[in-house]
Amino acid sequence: MGFWQEAFEAVKENDPAARYNLEILLTSPGIKALAAHKISHFLWCHHFKLLGRMHSQFWRFLTQIEIHPGAVIENGVFIDHGSGLVIGETAIVESGAKLYHGVTLGGTGKDTGKRHPSIRRGALISAHAQLLGPIEIGENARVGASAVVTKDVPEAVTVVGVPAKIVRVHGPASPERDRVKLESERHVSFYDHMGGI
Numbered sequence: 601m602g603f604w605q606e607a608f609e610a611v612k613e614n615d616p617a618a619r620y621n622l623e624i625l626l627t628s629p630g631i632k633a634l635a636a637h638k639i640s641h642f643l644w645c646h647h648f649k650l651l652g653r654m655h656s657q658f659w660r661f662l663t664q665i666e667i668h669p670g671a672v673i674e675n676g677v678f679i680d681h682g683s684g685l686v687i688g689e690t691a692i693v694e695s696g697a698k699l700y701h702g703v704t705l706g707g708t709g710k711d712t713g714k715r716h717p718s719i720r721r722g723a724l725i726s727a728h729a730q731l732l733g734p735i736e737i738g739e740n741a742r743v744g745a746s747a748v749v750t751k752d753v754p755e756a757v758t759v760v761g762v763p764a765k766i767v768r769v770h771g772p773a774s775p776e777r778d779r780v781k782l783e784s785e786r787h788v789s790f791y792d793h794m795g796g797i
């Protein structure tokens with residue numbers, strides 16, 4: 601499937617208010633920002649870095665969504681509302697990820713090179729969550745609204761709070777998930793226990 605088809609499907613799947621493609625195209629800032637990013641990213645990757653940045657800033661002005669042209673964003677990502685969303689230069693966002701308004705995929709200021717988060721397939725990043733540093737958010741993980749995440753999040757868990765902690769493990773049982781569940785039931789932070797993975 602191409603960009604547009606996956607983009608429309610993602611909106612219809614995730615936004616109960618969405619009705620038909622033309623309406624989505626005319627009213628969704630997320631889909632416009634993602635389409636514009638395709639062009640800025642192309643410019644960035646073909647040595648027109650300043651033009652890429654200017655293009656992305658122009659679309660930031662129109663959509664209130666700031667995506668650095670260097671960011672790698674797969675087709676089929678869903679951005680709802682979007683105002684205040686910031687995606688940094690070395691962020692990766694995989695297909696099926698869902699991002700709401702006020703989310704930051706940012707740097708801590710301490711890292712060089714890859715310094716922004718990677719969001720794996722199907723992960724949900726709720727409104728105003730702040731994800732900082734070159735961390736991994738695992739497949740189908742959920743990050744609660746206003747959480748602050750500075751450590752890796754395993755797949756298929758829910759994290760909430762400041763700093764974010766695992767509060768729920770989803771899906772079928774597996775030894776890894778059982779271990780995580782046990783830890784969270786004992787009110788021990790997974791991250792503290794693993795010595796800051």
Ligand SMILES: CC(C)(COP(=O)(O)OP(=O)(O)OC[C@H]1O[C@@H](n2cnc3c(N)ncnc32)[C@H](O)[C@@H]1OP(=O)(O)O)[C@@H](O)C(=O)NCCC(=O)NCCS
Binds near residue numbers: 742745747759767768
């Ligand atoms: C994280 C979220 C997706 C729920 O995920 P979930 O896996 O279904 O988690 P649950 O609802 O079972 O919540 C698990 C626990 O975390 C708590 N919790 C959920 N979200 C929380 C948040 N953002 N901050 C603090 N605690 C939260 C719940 O109260 C619950 O606590 P309990 O076990 O003591 O009852 C949801 O709560 C959330 O934050 N949604 C926001 C989505 C969004 O951005 N919408 C904007 C649309 S405009």
